[in-house]
Structures are given as C-alpha cells and as structure tokens.
Amino acid sequence: xxGVTQTPRHLVMGMTNKKSLxxxxxxxxxxMYWYKQSAKKPLExxxxxxxxxxxxxxxxxxxxxxxxxxxxxxFLHLHTLQPEDSALYLCASSxxxxxxxxxxxxxxxxxxxxxx
Amino acid sequence: GIQVEQSxxxxxxxxxxxxxLRCNFSDSVNNLQWFHQNPWGQLINLFYIPSGxxxxxxxxxxxxxxxxxxxxxxxxxxxxxSGVYFCAVGDLTQGGSEKLVFGKGTKLTVNP
Numbered sequence: 001x002x003g004v005t006q007t008p009r010h011l012v013m014g015m016t017n018k019k020s021l022x023x024x025x026x027x028x029x030x031x032m033y034w035y036k037q038s039a040k041k042p043l044e045x046x047x048x049x050x051x052x053x054x055x056x057x058x059x060x061x062x063x064x065x066x067x068x069x070x071x072x073x074x075f076l077h078l079h080t081l082q083p084e085d086s087a088l089y090l091c092a093s094s095x096x097x098x099x100x101x102x103x104x105x106x107x108x109x110x111x112x113x114x115x116x
Numbered sequence: 117g118i119q120v121e122q123s124x125x126x127x128x129x130x131x132x133x134x135x136x137l138r139c140n141f142s143d144s145v146n147n148l149q150w151f152h153q154n155p156w157g158q159l160i161n162l163f164y165i166p167s168g169x170x171x172x173x174x175x176x177x178x179x180x181x182x183x184x185x186x187x188x189x190x191x192x193x194x195x196x197x198s199g200v201y202f203c204a205v206g207d208l209t210q211g212g213s214e215k216l217v218f219g220k221g222t223k224l225t226v227n228p
Contacts, residue, residue, distance in 0.1 A: 033215075033216075035216075037157075042218045042219065042220050042221075043202070043204075043216075043218040044218075045215040045216065048215065056215065058215070088157050090157075090159065092216075103147075103164075104147075104149060104161065104164040105149065105216055106161060107151075107158070107159035107161075109156065109157065109158045110157040110158065110159075112157065
C-alpha cells in the first residue's frame with residue numbers, strides 16, 4: 001500500500017450503532033487530520049494530530065471521538081450519530097517541522113458514511 | 117478566519133478547450149494547494165504553490181501572494197479532467213496549528 005488508505009470505503013449505520021473509521025498513512029509523515037465533506041458545506045477540518053498529540057478539535061460534537069495510537073494510524077470512533085452526520089470523511093497526512101506549522105497535505109480516498 | 121472564494125462555480129467545456137480557474141483569499145497565506153476531486157471522492161494533489169508558478173503537463177498554476185489570488189490553467193482539456201477543483205489555503209487554528217481552509221470548488225465538465 002502506498003499513500004494514505006482509509007477503511008471502510010462505505011459505511012451504513014443506524015443511529016444507535018458504534019463504528020470506527022480507520023486511516024493509515026505510508027508516507028512517513030508525523031501529522032494526521034480528519035476532514036468532513038457534506039453536501040451543503042465546504043470541506044471542513046475536524047481534528048488534527050501532530051507528533052501524536054491532538055492539537056486541534058474544531059468544535060466537533062462528542063459523538064465523534066478520534067484516536068491516534070501512533071504516527072501512522074488514525075481512527076475516528078462514531079457513536080449515536082445523527083442522520084445529518086452523513087458525509088464523506090477524509091483523512092490526510094503531512095510532514096510538519098513542529099506542532100505549529102504545516103506542509104503539503106495528502107488525502108486518503110475517504111469513507112462515505114450514511115446514517116439511517 | 118480566512119475566506120477562500122473560487123470562480124467560476126461551474127464550467128462546461130468541449131474537449132480540447134483551455135480554461136482558467138481562479139482562487140481569491142482574504143489574507144496573506146504561507147501555504148496554498150490545488151486539488152482535483154474525482155467522481156469517487158478522492159482528492160488528488162495538483163499543486164502545492166504558496167507563491168510563484170509551477171507546471172505539470174497540461175496543468176499549470178500561478179499564485180500571486182501579494183495580491184491574494186491563485187490561478188489554475190488547464191490546457192487542451194480532456195474528459196478525464198472532469199470533476200471538482202478545490203483551492204485550499206493554510207490558516208492558523210485556535211490551537212496554534214495550521215489547517216487547510218477550502219473554497220467551495222469549481223465543478224468542471226468536459227464534453228467529448
């Protein structure tokens with residue numbers, strides 16, 4: 001595998017389910033990101049992990065819970081979601097010199113989530 | 117926070133035509149990227165271009181940071197160029213890190 005991979009590619013879940021999205025980067029980067037793309041809004045940042053430390057939580061509801069066990073893996077744990085959470089969830093990675101700067105970001109193929 | 121505006125929102129071309137996509141941003145930036153999103157949702161990096169001019173095959177981009185805009189040129193368009201083109205700029209977050217702020221995109225349709 002090369003680049004940034006995401007699994008699953010498609011997910012349908014009920015509002016009472018618990019599921020997790022997985023992202024893995026094979027680029028040797030040290031920062032990872034979750035973005036959300038919904039039909040009515042531009043792509044927007046959810047979380048940033050830099051040097052395995054969460055450095056940004058962009059006012060995301062607590063029903064979304066990120067986890068970054070190491071610099072290559074990022075998870076997004078989902079529970080009691082709402083239908084309006086249906087969207088394309090994109091993971092990205094980059095190489096940063098420190099926690100407070102950024103370089104070119106590379107994106108995975110996304111997980112298309114539908115909440116019934 | 118920084119605002120990013122892209123124009124035009126929609127563009128329809130015949131195969132072989134040239135086009136220019138524009139991205140305006142509201143503040144000075146150190147980072148700017150152009151992406152192509154294919155029909156399956158994958159964001160493909162086209163250019164990392166906070167300033168200057170770059171070319172890659174039929175595509176080229178120019179960013180004039182002092183005037184707060186960037187242009188993406190597509191020459192001799194092909195049907196495979198269809199999709200949504202996004203401009204994204206780096207902006208500082210409240211936590212002190214940087215994030216990408218995306219425009220709403222330009223939807224390009226290239227007809228055979």
